[in-house]
Amino acid sequence: MSERVAVRKTYKLFIGGKFPRSESGRSYLVQSANVSLASRKDARDAVVAARAAVKGWAGATAYNRGQILYRVAEMLEGRREQFVALGVPADEVDAAIDRWVWYAGWSDKLPQVYGGANPVAGPYFNLSAPEPTGVVAVVAPEAPALLGLVSVIAPAIVTGNTVVVAASPTQPLASVTLAEVLATSDLPGGVVNVLTGAITETVPTLAAHLDVNAIDLTGVGDASLATELEVRAAENLKRVIRPAPADHDWYADPGLTRMTTLLETKTVWHPKGV
């Protein structure tokens, strides 16, 4: 019996629930693996996929979204060893799974905490309800590879947004593996799209894209690039989350601002009956 031939893996993009190679055909060598190098056209395709997924995902009940996100946490738990094998410390994997469960729980609670009845001087019920803003472009932090990624994706999608994530260029394997988890956990295709490769190639396209409603610059380390991206994002008044400071503690309680920044508030006036 001859020795088995190794099955070598190419890490691909995650767009619309599928794992395509970059349309440019390029890849780059990182963490001893071949990883797709996304082009601006991949970014465009990812936005199209994310936009197409908004209606179904934002229209799902908060309870249903919470269930699906909890399912993701279950699948993450089952893949724990795989993440550890990729070099993610075991306690970081635990923290990432706990973070995911924490955010999953917020799906049907945030509207109660962040919305509600407003007292008004007139015979009206006045109600405010938070709604998702739409398609969010996210720049994942360089590190920690998994906890940082979960900490930017989960708060965006739990409220009904869909995301296009530019993964950490230096540690992309965890993001592709997370995409494999998402692809197998009832999350509709297109809700999360992952682009691997150079930030400078895909993110400026996303920042200027008129069909993107918000951009999370958390992982942008270069201050002048961050400024340029904010300027581009201003063109269609995108909501912007500014880059995280270098000493940001990813293990600390994240608070609600990541979720609430990516919401629009709808207020309804309703006359009180007879």
Next chain:
Amino acid sequence: MRRLPGMTATATSARSDLSELGRSETALRNFLHGLPGVDQVGAEQRAAQLGTRSIKTTAKARAIDLAIRMVDLTTLEGADTPGKVRALAAKALRPDPADPSCPHVGAVCVYPAMVPYVAEVLRGSAGSGRPSGGPDGNAPAGPGVVHLASVATAFPSGQAPLEVKLADTRAAVAAGADEIDMVINRGAFLAGRYREVYDEIVATKQACGDAHLKVILETGELATYDNVRRASWLAMLAGGDFIKTSTGKVPVAATLPVTLVMLEAVRDFRAATGRQVGVKPAGGIKNTKDAIKYLVMVNETVGPDWLDPDWFRFGASSLLNDLLMQRTKLTTGVYSGPDYFTLD
């Protein structure tokens, strides 16, 4: 010009008596069945191969503007209202209100009952009428060149008595349509009653008067490419000014191979008779990439003579918005979104 195998002999013998064909069922049948068969695999492979051409930068910009000028902006719904078709007509004149350099579309295509409302809008800007923009590929957006097309002859099924179909046609022309999209009698065609189909087209052409006649073959119901070729020749022999693939009301609409077969038919027809006939694929063409594939095929099959809104049209509704988004991307460098264009 590349010729189909066996075409030369057919064309030569046909040239002398093409005009006589319609007088006899037998002659018509012999001619149509004497047309060379279509190589199905070859046609599909050729169409797929032409679809792989890469059209970029300035060529793409030119292709997009040409495609916009070729769009027959269409709404054929039971729920069409005067307000909706007026809005559509306004969009036909100025597809991108934010950019005055954007050309207008080729025509607006509606049901006969909606024609007066469209005519109102188009006439308000000097009306519709031939001829259309120049051959330079970049005719300025201006009034007076957006045509008004109307479907007629009991669209989409065509299953009505001939008098009704002709009355339908006359009413549309009287209301202001200068292009009529008729459907052929597929039942008669598939049963082999070619003369009946021929006579109906001739009668409809007469009812059209000065209006141009587009003959819808409904290729999705014709089953084979051989039938598409026969129906194309039949429509051209009977006097159609355009041959159009589909109504858009059956599951299989325009495809690249079907359009290829029809383009070959108009090319051979011009070689045989000297008369040029236009082609209009309709239904299922949703984005710029598809539209450019069709333009490549036109250029490679029949040449630049047909790369003009007078000779090639797209029957489409959602295609226009994608063309406008791609156009915006090329002029501004930033990807646009559907939020910035009208829904219909």
